[in-house]
Amino acid sequence: MATQINKQLGDNVFLSTVDAAASWARANSLWPMPFATACCGIELMSAAASKHDLSRFGSEVMRFTPRQCDLMIVAGRVVMKMIPVLQRIWLQMPEPKWCISMGACACTGGVFDTYAVVQGIDRFLPVDIYVPGCPPRPEQLIKAIMDLQEKIKKTGTYNAREFQLRILPDGPNRFDEDELVRIRERNGFKLEDPKYDPIH
Amino acid sequence: MAETTNVKEHLESKLTGVSLAWSEYRSQRRVSVPSSSIEAALRALRDAGMDQLIDITAVDMLEYPGASDRFEVVYLLLNTTSGERLTVKTHLNEPDLKLPSAYPIWIGADWPEREVYDMFGIIFEGHPNFKRLLLPDAFESFPLRKDYPVKGRGERHNFPIITRAES
Amino acid sequence: MPLDLIDSPDLDAGYREGLWTLNFGPQHPATHTTLRLVLQLDGEMVISAEPDIGFLHSGFEKLAEVLDYNQYVTIVDRMNYISPLANEIAWHHAVEGLLGIDLTPRCKYIRTIFAELMRIHDHLLCTGTCVLDLGGATAFMYAFNEREKIYEICERASGQRFHTSYTRVGGLLYDVTDDWIKMVRDFCKTFPQAYRDFAGLVMKNRIFVERTRGVGVLSKQDAIAGGATGPVARASGVERDLRRDEPYLAYDDLDFDVCCAQGGDCYARFQVRMMEMLESLKIIEQAVENLPSGPVFISGTGKEGLPDKTEVYRSIEGLIHHFENIMPNRQMPSPKESFYGATESPNGELGYYIVSDGDFKAYRARTRPPSLLHFSLFNRMIQGCMLSDVAAVLGSINIIAAELDR
Numbered sequence: 001m002a003t004q005i006n007k008q009l010g011d012n013v014f015l016s017t018v019d020a021a022a023s024w025a026r027a028n029s030l031w032p033m034p035f036a037t038a039c040c041g042i043e044l045m046s047a048a049a050s051k052h053d054l055s056r057f058g059s060e061v062m063r064f065t066p067r068q069c070d071l072m073i074v075a076g077r078v079v080m081k082m083i084p085v086l087q088r089i090w091l092q093m094p095e096p097k098w099c100i101s102m103g104a105c106a107c108t109g110g111v112f113d114t115y116a117v118v119q120g121i122d123r124f125l126p127v128d129i130y131v132p133g134c135p136p137r138p139e140q141l142i143k144a145i146m147d148l149q150e151k152i153k154k155t156g157t158y159n160a161r162e163f164q165l166r167i168l169p170d171g172p173n174r175f176d177e178d179e180l181v182r183i184r185e186r187n188g189f190k191l192e193d194p195k196y197d198p199i200h
Numbered sequence: 201m202a203e204t205t206n207v208k209e210h211l212e213s214k215l216t217g218v219s220l221a222w223s224e225y226r227s228q229r230r231v232s233v234p235s236s237s238i239e240a241a242l243r244a245l246r247d248a249g250m251d252q253l254i255d256i257t258a259v260d261m262l263e264y265p266g267a268s269d270r271f272e273v274v275y276l277l278l279n280t281t282s283g284e285r286l287t288v289k290t291h292l293n294e295p296d297l298k299l300p301s302a303y304p305i306w307i308g309a310d311w312p313e314r315e316v317y318d319m320f321g322i323i324f325e326g327h328p329n330f331k332r333l334l335l336p337d338a339f340e341s342f343p344l345r346k347d348y349p350v351k352g353r354g355e356r357h358n359f360p361i362i363t364r365a366e367s
Numbered sequence: 368m369p370l371d372l373i374d375s376p377d378l379d380a381g382y383r384e385g386l387w388t389l390n391f392g393p394q395h396p397a398t399h400t401t402l403r404l405v406l407q408l409d410g411e412m413v414i415s416a417e418p419d420i421g422f423l424h425s426g427f428e429k430l431a432e433v434l435d436y437n438q439y440v441t442i443v444d445r446m447n448y449i450s451p452l453a454n455e456i457a458w459h460h461a462v463e464g465l466l467g468i469d470l471t472p473r474c475k476y477i478r479t480i481f482a483e484l485m486r487i488h489d490h491l492l493c494t495g496t497c498v499l500d501l502g503g504a505t506a507f508m509y510a511f512n513e514r515e516k517i518y519e520i521c522e523r524a525s526g527q528r529f530h531t532s533y534t535r536v537g538g539l540l541y542d543v544t545d546d547w548i549k550m551v552r553d554f555c556k557t558f559p560q561a562y563r564d565f566a567g568l569v570m571k572n573r574i575f576v577e578r579t580r581g582v583g584v585l586s587k588q589d590a591i592a593g594g595a596t597g598p599v600a601r602a603s604g605v606e607r608d609l610r611r612d613e614p615y616l617a618y619d620d621l622d623f624d625v626c627c628a629q630g631g632d633c634y635a636r637f638q639v640r641m642m643e644m645l646e647s648l649k650i651i652e653q654a655v656e657n658l659p660s661g662p663v664f665i666s667g668t669g670k671e672g673l674p675d676k677t678e679v680y681r682s683i684e685g686l687i688h689h690f691e692n693i694m695p696n697r698q699m700p701s702p703k704e705s706f707y708g709a710t711e712s713p714n715g716e717l718g719y720y721i722v723s724d725g726d727f728k729a730y731r732a733r734t735r736p737p738s739l740l741h742f743s744l745f746n747r748m749i750q751g752c753m754l755s756d757v758a759a760v761l762g763s764i765n766i767i768a769a770e771l772d773r
Contacts, residue, residue, distance in 0.1 A: 035394065037401050037423055038769050039448035042492070043529065046518075049511035064396040081336050082401060082422045083359050085393055090362065111442060114426030115343050115352025116335070123357070126364035135529055166364035182354050225704045226464060251591050254709075257733040259722050264730060265703070274720065276707055276735070280591055280605060283612045287707065308594030311743040319428075334421035334772055343429060344731075350429055 023156030026070070026096065027149040030059035033069035033093065035086065038076030040103035040135040047138035054138075059145050066092040071148070073141075074125075077105030079116045083124055090125055096160040098152070100144055101127045104134040126170045207248045207286060214244035230287040235273075238290045239300040242275065246305050250277040250286060253306035256313055258320045262346040269293055271322060275302070292322060301327040319344035386414060389754070393422045397500045397758035400768035402742070408754060416749045416757075418742060420771055427773040431732035435698065436462045436536050437673075439732070444530040446734065447770040450489035452481045452521065453712045455534040460615060461708025461719035466701055468537050471666070472617070472659040477543055478534065479617040480551060480654045481524075482710070483647040487558070488517045489713030489765075490598075490640040491565075497637065497762030498569055501578050506568045513561050516554055523547045537672035538664035548655060555652050562648075566641060579633035583748040583760035586631060593747070594740035597715025598639045599764055603631035609711035621653050633756075633763040698727035707735075714738060714765055738764075738771040 005013065036044050047054050054060045063069050066089045078086055090099070101121055104110035107130045109119035121127060128151065131144045155162050211231070212220065218241075221232040233241045254276040261267035269291035277286045292299065301324040302309035313324040314333035321342040324330065331337065339355065341348050391404040398404075401422035407414040430442050436459075443458040444451040456478050463470065470478075495510030518528040524543050525531040533540050569575050585595065590603040600607060608625040610618040626642035628635035664672035673692055678685030691697050701723045709718030715737025724730040741764045748760050 039445055039529065041400060042448055045496075046511060046515070050508040051512065051515045064394070076400075077423070077425055079423060079425050080339075080356055081424065082393070085422070087360070087362055089394060111445075112425045112430070114350055114429055115348070115356060117425045118356055118359075124359050124361050126362065137528065163364050167366075168363060170364065185353075225702075225706065226467065228707065230705075253592075253594055254716065254718065255594075255720070255733070255735040257720055257735075259705075259731045259733075264722075264724050274705075274733075276718075276720065280607055283607075285707075287705075306594070307589065307592050308740055308743070311739055315739075332421075334424040336421070343426065350426075350433055 019157045020153075022158045023153050026156060027152040028058045029061075030071045030098075030145065030149070031061045031063050031069045032059055032071045032073050032145075033064070033066055033089070034062050034073050034075060035089065036073075036075045037078060037082065038105065040075035040106070043135040043138055044073060044075045044102065044141065047141045052138040052142065054142060054145070057142055057145055057149075066090075067094065069093055070097045071100065071145075072097065073100045073102055074106045074121055074127075075102040075135075077103075077110065077112055078118045078121050080118065081116075083118050083121075086121065087124060096156070096163070098128045098148055099126060100129045100131060100141075100148065102131045102141060102144070103136055104132060107132065110134055122170050126166065207245065207250070207284070210248040211241060211244050215241055228285065228287065230289060232289045232291070235290045235292055235299060238273075238288075239302075239305075241288065242302055242305050245277055245286065245288070249279045249282065249284075252278040252280050253302065253308045253312075254278050254285075256302065256309060256316055258316045258322055258344075260320060260344065260346045271297065271320060273299060273316065273322060297322045299324050301325060301330075303327050318342070321345070385409065391757060393419075397761055398768075399496060399761075399766070402766060402768055402771065404745075404757070406754070406757070411754050413749050413752055413754060413757065416746045418745055420742065420768070422772065423768040424772040425769075428732060428734065431729050433728070435695070435726075435728040436701075439729070440534060441530070441532045444532055445769060446736070446773065447489075447712065447714060447717070447738075447767045448530075449492045449767060450485035450713050451530050452533060453485040453489070453710075454717065455532065456482050456485075456616075457708075457710040457712055457717040458719055459534045459536060460710050461706065461721055462536055464708040465704065465706040465721050465723060466536070466699070468665060470537065470616075471662055471664070473542075473661045474538050474663045474665075475617040476654050476658050477539060477663065479621070480651050480658075481521075481533070482616065483650045483654070484517050484520060484551075484554075486647045486713045487644050488514060490644050493713075493762070493765040494565075494569070494637060494640055497633075497759070498575060500758040500762045501575060503568070503572070503575065506565055509561065509565045509568065513558060513565075516557075520547065520550050520554060523550055535664075535673050538662075541676065542663045548658065551651065551655050555648060555655070558648055562644060570638075570641065576634060578756070579637060579759050579763070580630075581632050581634075582752055582756045583633045583763060584631045585744060585748050589744060589747055590631070593744045595715070595744060596737055596740075597711065597713070598636055598643065599715060599737075599741050601625070601627045602635040602639045604629050609709060609716060613709070615710060617654060618650075620657070621650050623650050633759050636763040695727075700725055701727060709735065712737065714767070714770070715741065734770075734773055736770045736773065738766050742766050742771055 034044055046052060048060055101107050106121050109117050129144045129148050131140055133140055215237055218237045223230050257274050259272045261270060261272055271292040273290050275288040301313060311333055313327055316322050318332045318334050319342060386407050386409055389406045389408055391406055392398045393401045393403040403419040405417040427442055431439050440455050440458060443454045446454045491510040491514050495507040499507040521531050522528040524547050525533040525540055585603045587604045590600045590605050606627050611625055623646045626639050626646060628639050674685045674688040679689045703725050705722040707718055707720045709716050717737060718735035720733040721729050722731040
């Protein structure tokens, strides 16, 4: 059928699916919401500023209101007081939306294995792309955005069906040492001070 | 050095009958004042020319070898015209963790005092807006005390999880 | 989290009813990072501002108690992240004061050059984003152009462009190369032109001047009593600069001026920062020309300084020396004392109060962040200004949330 139409109309018409056309448009007009909390925010500024110039890759329209954005870049560590704010902003963004976790602190807590820092935002939020580094270079962020564009083009659907399958939490499901402390306390064992071990 | 002796004389003349322990380490002069007369001491020092309060902080001496008191509250003072510095220390023990606020003397004491309360639980009486500064109001512990673990007691994991399908 | 606003005594209840409350932040572009303000507005005029901070409190001071003096430098880096090396220099200045270490001349000069590069770095971002918040995007791009050059200088010396972790107790991670010196010289040559471009865009720009002059005034009395230091205090007429008043590193040998202004408003703070950039350039030029030769680590076979990296990788003695300095139970003991060491960081007096219990790590290391005291004065600066001035005042006092909250 496609060949028949092509024969009649020549190269002036392209046939595609609605999904592919919508994803193509979305991928090349990502509007990021810079949720810049710490050091990575400065590298995010660098990526958007003169030398690295994020606009070459079609996602320079930084908007500071979540209602206008479809890509959240979490740049920097997120702490206890901030995570409710982050979740609320995420819920305010319209579908379809994606999330980049930029930097070691946003991905895993990084060097800040302390009482206040959330050990990776993916414990409480869905994350699409992780960018390692402390902080990542602007080139790395640009690469992450290009990867995300690729991902959207490949898997995106017109009415965001691909998200409906992700009903489980995205974050790690690993043994929680703080839970051990809580269990000990609950059962009245003498609480030993957990020795801080910088390696683990 | 002449200035320093002036401050010393001034403070000792204002606080007669109070035992002041002076010490010096690498040309930094410190004075230890009993907590009952800390307000009078700070006022006397302000009148002696210490016009800037650099910082207020505290140290939990629970694991410090040879320490007799639980908390040490430290005031770092500066004379902006002569450049002279003085460290004032005072000691506190549980359960009486109360000090008079230095806010009426220096307005810069506002947030450092709130931070000391936030981190150590030391109450400054007479502060106009006394509550936690950095941590959420619902937080119950005082994290810079030595008996609080570095990784916390699980507060950081206590949040709802949002999955992709429901957002 | 509802806030209990304190009642100002000079406002009667009837007047207060007409006010409305505006929540500013924590996610707002003009806050640069994360802080929250609860503003009481009468029309467009700000009656009072109640800052709410702690959105980036990550327990730096608790980490200081478990990491040793060399390890903690990586954490300190992340404190004022727009001038990371200035924090490292301040931290090791305090540690070396506690341990009584006197640095080698070469190390002093290299640290001075970096400290001043960081001052330019910091002021460029502060002034650039301040202009960006007030509506001019071009100056921001010019500022970032120069910042990228400084990033490259840092990268050449330490291998990392942002969080360098470059200083060590008693020295530096690596010695600098001739290549690096050439880069600094090139920077000194090209920076004045870039500065002229930047200043020409902003300093006489009528929109910028009218939005900053007379806005957010901080009086000299408040600046002193409130603990303001650095450019904020100098813009209010407090003539104090730790580089001149308590000389550390190589500042004693170098010739520079302390920049002050009288106005105490946003424009004065902006002017002080702009002038300081030129003074910093002057210092860098002098220091590069007079850079002494010799080792960067203090000499002697004691445990004060780490051995040279090439020695560690190539000889058994060097490896043993390194091992002896790194292993927790073999490190150098420190005196059981407390010490406060302060430096003039780009933002003001950045000090560390260290209490040591004899180990090579701090029993307690308190940071004296300049931002904390500056931001506590914010309510005094903003009263009576317009809502749109909030961005100007926030930009001019250069609040860095990671340093504010730690």
